[in-house]
Amino acid sequence: MYHQVHVSPEHKDLIRFLWWKNGDLDKEVIEYRMTVHLFGAISSPSVAIFTLMKTADDNELEFGSxxxxFVKNDFYVDDGLKFVPTAAEAIQLINSSKAMCMKGGFKLHKFLSNSKEVLAAISPEEMAGSIESLNLSKDSLPIERTLICSLVTPSKRRHFFNRLQLVNNHRLRGQDER
Known part of the structure; x- marks a missing residue:
């Protein structure tokens, strides 16, 4: 996720690393500047989350509150989890959230749901790997775990989707799997 958030040109001098040409420690050290945020930098989680929140704020009028x-309150870094009463509401929320995030340069994918109706509305390439080859007319839905939540499907009449992976090419302007 972090590699998807670009560092603005005026801030590239602030994220540097050293490397030896071809990994040879006898060669001269080369200094590099990061053009994207990196996993492991102490600032990366807050920058990524801020960028995602900014995307939601910037596009709320167009795609709805x-x-x-959902983007602001129901994500943990790059995973979203939401329960809604009906499949129609889940599908609407998926579509509007995908469009909102795409406008900010994010691509939501790796969707899961405890509703075959919701899954039927999602293209296979946008589904989580564990269900993308599932035959919705014959196969039963698997039990999925996410963070601290485990649901047995379809006994609950709530529809959910989770594990939305963010892929983004958003440029950070002082302001995004695992």
């Missing part, structure tokens, strides 16, 4: 609230 439900999508913005």
């Amino acid at each position: 439900d999508a913005a609230k």
Whole structure:
């Protein structure tokens, strides 16, 4: 996720690393500047989350407050988890959230749901790897775990989707799997 958030040109001098040409420690050290945020930098999680929140704020009027609230309140870094009463609401929220995030340069994918109706509305390439080859007319839905939540499907009448992976090419302007 972090590699998807670009560092603005005026801030590239602030994220540097050293390397030896061809990994040879006898060669001269080369200094590099990062053009994207990196995993392991102490600032990367806050920068990524800020960028995602900024995307929701910037696009709330166009895509609705439900999508913005979902992005702002129901994500843990790059995973989103949301329960809604109906499959129709889940599908609407998925579509508006995908469009909102795409406008900010993010691509939501790796969707899961405990509803075959919701899954049928999602293209196979946008589904989580564990279900992308699932035959919705014959196969039963698997039990999935996410963070601290485990649901047995379809006994609950709530529809959910989770593990939304963010892929982004958003330029950071002082302001995004695992």
